[in-house]
Amino acid sequence: MANLKQLAHSLGLSITTVSRALDGYSDVSAATRARVREAAEAAGYRPNASARRLRKQRAELVAVTLPSDPGHVGPPHFLDMLSGCAEHLAAAGLNLVIAPVPRGVSELEICQRFVDGRRVDAMLLVRTKRKDERVEYLQSRGIPFVTNGRTESLIPHPFIDGDGFAGFRAATLRFHAAGHRRIGHIAGPQEYYFAHVRRRGWQAAMEECGLAADLCAEGAPLEQGGYLAALELLRQPSRPTALVCATDEMAIGALRALREVDGGNQISIVGHDDLPMGAFTSPPLSTMRMTGENLGASFASLLLRAIAGEPAEELQELHAIEFVDRDSHRRPPLAA
């Protein structure tokens, strides 16, 4: 309710002293400081955020772009990540704002709108593309940012990502070791870095094993996309006996295709993301997940360090992928 002026007046002190007392400066006597703190508490004083931001030339805001277009920005646990990130940013006095990207507007334009209006101190970018114009723009403007997922940008930038290449390579090699020879891949849209790198992991493993990497179908990173892609692979003259899917949602879509086509218990399948839902599918879905606790906190930490000016090279986290074995990857490699 109160502002600094009223508080100062009621205490018989100057605005300066009250302000500095509350901020803990040493040029205020301990007695005064205590008195001020008490009065501020009693009056329920909270500094006016706009005034502080204006004076300090900081927005105290970090924006995350959220495409509203495809009806889906990321895996369902994405919101938990955002929430965790916002929580840790809040501890540093920063708030997380949603920068929605309306249909027909590019993500780049939204970035510009926030950055040029000095509305944010930093940005969080999700669903990076291999060649991501947002990254290029932010780099050119020198705005701190962190991406969820790498890009092919030549200039290094802060990111957190899972080692999709290694994960998908390992998953494919594991199927090979179990006797599978026709191992298919259900890929996400290849302009996304995560989708591309997962596909390359599968492909590399196939080539290492001397197998043709030809059983690959691409779809939207949703259940429906996985369903259609699986149907396509199952129509091949020589069906896959195992499927490595870019995401759990695609894998769950593929599971339905398997049920429809072969009863659902012939072909091995593995996804990625460790959706809670995966434990409840039929059969329970084997999957992979990025290691590391509390992703949101990591993003917040990187953002703060980027704002503090740490060089990009020190703000890159590549996490290992681990398997979450349930049931769906255990089908024997029978010819269909």
Add this chain to the structure above:
Amino acid sequence: MANLKQLAHSLGLSITTVSRALDGYSDVSAATRARVREAAEAAGYRPNASARRLRKQRAELVAVTLPSDPGHVGPPHFLDMLSGCAEHLAAAGLNLVIAPVPRGVSELEICQRFVDGRRVDAMLLVRTKRKDERVEYLQSRGIPFVTNGRTESLIPHPFIDGDGFAGFRAATLRFHAAGHRRIGHIAGPQEYYFAHVRRRGWQAAMEECGLAADLCAEGAPLEQGGYLAALELLRQPSRPTALVCATDEMAIGALRALREVDGGNQISIVGHDDLPMGAFTSPPLSTMRMTGENLGASFASLLLRAIAGEPAEELQELHAIEFVDRDSHRRPPLAA
């Protein structure tokens, strides 16, 4: 890059005139206005948001509280709703900020933090409880807000909600009409309004049909909660032949219980939310959904009208529930 002062100087005009020209006031000549607009465009001028907020005494921000605790705030399409809401708010110059609720902190405290610091012009509340202290607080402070879901508050407040009572009553009556007599309910935590009202809808239908409403189990509104609740009902001496589940996620959990206990094709089941995932479960999940397009836009509209001062009574939307029939509700009412 530039601010008003520099722009005014370069044009040989006063700050006032430039400001008013850009805002389209009529006391600036058309010629001057054009000249100013052109110069502003060329200089890439964007008004400093903090300065405007300070002067106008508006935060240009709306906060939505997101509990980070249960690992789950709402159905997966919740993020789409937020994104849509943010998009429509942005058109009115408002941004949506995430107000995370850390473990151990009450949602009320977070509300206070945002409201007392005048950091927001309005709030969006999700997952309302029957008796929701956030609602009481915001009402007492006279801060505009809209809730997703009703409450039992005696003072009316703006909300958008589905008519869960009617929906669950209708679903139960439909099972009755199909010959079912032992119709169970898998309920969400009863402190949430949505969970309570859905249960009451089921209960009312049972009583109308002269049946005992005793086959009810409660769980967390997640797959695991539905799974455990279903297991509990299936252990009853007289098993249900149909299940009405508070959410799709619970229904998907229950589906697994059914598969484990009776092979999964004996008992009818219906959920609520119309998750995309539901089309890919085994069997495909019949469900219900709230009618109405673009929920996010509706929230944004209500928020703007609440900020504009419209009375709460005119800002209440209760949407009908419609069935989404897939397959899981069609099992015959056989005795188990």
Add this chain to the structure above:
DNA sequence: AGGGACCTCCAAAACGTTTTGGTTGACTCT
């Protein structure tokens, strides 16, 4: 007694807008 070296405190400027309450000069009407 004079000069530092603190310790407390404060007036005023600054941040970049928006808005209030004008002023100036040209034109019109009687």
Add this chain to the structure above:
DNA sequence: AGAGTCAACCAAAACGTTTTGGAGGTCCCT
């Protein structure tokens, strides 16, 4: 010619902080 009207512009205040650059004491040392 004087009064009134209007269009076009502007100086200054205000929003509530933080920070700069002191000012006035007190105490100690020589």
